[in-house]
Amino acid sequence: MTGLALVFLTVMGAGIDFLVVNRLQAQIFDEAERAAVNWGASLQPGSTPRPVPRTDIDLLQLVDSRGRVVTASAAAEGRPALSTVRPPADDRIQSRTECSGGGECVMLAAFRVPQPETPGLRPDEPLFVYAGMTRPPILAGHRLQLLTAAGVLLGVVLAAWVNWWAAGRNMRPVEVIREHLSHITVSDLSQRVPQPPGCNEHALLVCTVNQTLARLEEAVKLQRRFSATTSHELRTPLTGLRTRLEEAVLYPADVDPHETIREALSITERLEAIVDDLLVLARLRSGTPAAHEPIDLGALVAQEAAAQAGGVPVRVHVDRDVHVRGNRIQLIRVLNNLLANARRHAGTVVEVTAGHADGQAVVTVTDDGDGIAPQDRERVFERFVRLDDGRRREPGGSGLGLAISRDIAQAHNGTLLVEDTPRGARFALRLPIQRETPAPAAPAPDHGERGERGDLDHLDHLPDRAGQHLQEHAEQR
Incomplete structure (x- = not known):
């Protein structure tokens, strides 16, 4: 910022110098020309009165063609001719600066006196009027440049000080924020930075x-x-x-x-x-997105519900063309968790539906058990939370199934909630619907589908040792 101020002020100072010098010189020459013309026009035949200056143009001389001074003002008395310039008849007035050997310079105007106006003076030769003044000190030396340089330097110093003051004033609140943040540690995150007034x-x-x-x-x-x-x-x-x-x-x-x-x-x-x-859970919370693909959610729900062998029966009601985009393995895990939870708490039947509602794909899993109290409908999605009925029905559960299911739903930009129902509990999974209908995929054999998708949760239906071997084989793949 200071550098920009230096460049700007230097350019501005140079421009001011140029304008001042030109303006002052033009003004002096204009006054000198006016004085020369006025005096030359006032000369009367047969008389050469001494001029009396009324402006700063105090050097006035009447000179003949041989350079002899006929008459002069008091300030020019005893001086030789101020100039040797002789304006011609077609260019009667000229301005210039004349410098003597002693270093003195005079800014003057030379005027050729018209012959008809001086018939009695020297009709055989022309006369010339020189009007001028000693060049002002501001133009004679480098005083103007020095003053301008001093002004530029002062302006730069002032600009630097203002910038320093303004930066310090603006950074002072930041320093306060930094100081408060330096006292906040992971052991005590309850502290807050004081809120300053305003909305800056x-x-x-x-x-x-x-x-x-x-x-x-x-x-x-x-x-x-x-x-x-x-x-x-x-x-x-x-x-x-x-x-x-x-x-x-x-x-x-x-x-x-x-x-x-x-x-x-x-x-x-x-x-x-x-x-x-x-x-x-760690993979889901890490934020690393899983590979997504077009999925026929209705067909997937019907397939997973049909795989629930034995126990409480599952009734399925699936609409056509319920398509979403997601990770097949993760959605299968959600469906299996919801179905297993519903069958564990159901009395006689579990109902599963898949359809459209409000521009979303909706899957509901409803059981006819005792249901979930309203105050526990959000708590069941917390990690390791198991209600008393769940502990009684499955003592060895981990309490992570519903937490994982909600994380998967959120990773698919969807929701998983417990909704009101006249009897039992209803879990509703809502996912963004895919507008474009995906191309139908070639059907895969039933016996190989579970092994290909590697969903290790399905190994719970196998004997312990056989399930362990199949799980190791799936992990190696």
């Missing part, structure tokens, strides 16, 4: 900083709560596993080793399910 950039910056701190505080609270809950959920089966193994070691005669191994495998399967669900 600093106030908006503080507002954004406080909003970011609030989100960060909430994220840290969720992370801490998640860590504490995860530690508790993992510690419980690990404690049970350690107890079984210690009993087998301390009391080998009283403990059946086969029974201990079966119980240890059951606990290990629960630990494995919890870890797998935690990995899925």
Whole structure:
């Protein structure tokens, strides 16, 4: 900014110098010409009165053609002819600057006196009037340039000081913000930066900083709560596993080793399910988008509902042309979680529908069980939250299925909510509908579809050892 001020003021100073010099010179020459013409016109035949200057043009001389001074003003008395210029008859007046050997310069105008006006003076030769003044000091030396340079330097210094003051004044609130932020640590995120008055950039910056701190505080609270809950959920089966193994070691005669191994495998399967669900949650929360493809949601719902063998029957009502764009594996996981949850709590039947509503694809899974209390309809989507009825019906559950399902719905720009229903519980999955109808895909054999999509949740229907082998094979692929 100071550099720009220096360039601007230098250019402006040079322009002012040029204008001042030209203006002053033009003014002096104009006055000299006017004085020369007026005096020359006032000469009377037979007389050469001494001129009396009435302006700053104090050097006036009447000179003949041989350079002899006929008469002069008081200031020019005793001086030789001010100039040797002799204006011709067709160009009676000329302006110029004459400098002597002593360094003195005179700005003057030379005027050729018309012959008819001086018939009695010297009719045989022309006369010339010289009118001028000593060149002013401001034009004689470099005083104007020095004054301009001093003014430019002063202006640059003033501009630099103003910029420094303005920058300091503008940065002072930023320094206050920085100082407050330096005292905020991850151990105490409840502090906030004081909000300055007004609606300027600093106030908006503080507002954004406080909003970011609030989100960060909430994220840290969720992370801490998640860590504490995860530690508790993992510690419980690990404690049970350690107890079984210690009993087998301390009391080998009283403990059946086969029974201990079966119980240890059951606990290990629960630990494995919890870890797998935690990995899925971590991938969903990392924000890394999964590969999406056009999906016929109605056909997918009918297919997954038909795969629910045994237990409570599932009734399916599916509309045609319910197409969405998403990740097939993740949507299958959501449907399986909802179907498993509904069959676990249903009394006699589970109803599944897929259709359109308000420009969205809607999948509902409804059971005829005891339902979910209104105050618990959001809590069931929290991680490791299991209601009393759920703990009673499935003691080994991880409490992560619905949390994973909601995260998947949100990753697809959709929602997963518990809606009102006359009886039981209804889960509604809403996804953005795809307007373009995808090209029909070639049908795949039923026996190979589950193995290709690698959804490890379906291995729960297989025997333990066979499921483990198939799971390892799917992971290797």
